[in-house]
Ligand code: CTP
């Protein structure tokens with residue numbers, strides 16, 4: 001069965017500051033989304049990439065893909081409109097998958113620099129039988145759980161999880177298609193939000209495994225992340 005990548009790219013990028021939707025902003029002269037599509041198409045396993053565009057930006061995204069990816073190395077490309085939340089956007093991407101797709105990678109457009117080796121490590125773990133796979137890294141910072149208070153006010157600490165047992169998760173997250181579909185259907189019914197696809201699969205009681213992530217798979221969230229991403233690209237070009 002084929003492997004497809006769904007790329008949610010319909011966010012506004014509020015934390016990056018005012019401007020074009022985040023995925024369409026330029027990174028060293030090329031839109032972030034194009035870097036992300038190339039990263040997925042670079043994996044030999046991926047035969048289809050579904051881009052989930054801002055609902056008012058479907059035509060713009062189609063022409064960006066035409067301009068930058070005259071050939072995506074034989075990888076098929078689809079563009080569908082996204083929703084108001086990441087979860088809804090991912091769901092729109094899943095619904096566009098043709099029959100014959102057995103495994104799905106869900107990859108944030110906001111992680112444009114993920115190395116192909118990380119993508120392949122996720123695919124490998126799926127092939128080895130895991131229904132859900134996430135790339136992740138150990139944390140540098142100790143994490144505190146707090147009782148959230150008013151913004152700016154001191155917050156009481158509730159717990160300090162043992163750092164060595166924590167992992168910060170990245171994308172692409174890989175799934176057996178049926179498992180991912182069931183997880184999204186269950187969450188849509190419950191009405192609860194989720195920031196992470198693997199978390200939804202955990203709630204269904206399916207096992208999720210972690211494989212090593214990569215520093216360069218960091219998420220471009222705030223303005224400083226753009227500086228880091230352009231520095232990584234500059235280093236790749238030398
Ligand atoms: N995303 C999406 N649809 C939404 C919200 C987010 O497809 N309604 C996508 C983003 O485009 C991004 C990924 O989900 O590729 C991860 O989300 P995030 O980094 O939070 O991006 P934004 O939501 O765009 O940023 P912000 O939260 O700062 O507005």
Ligand code: MG
Nearest residue numbers: 011012013086
């Ligand atoms: Mg967001």
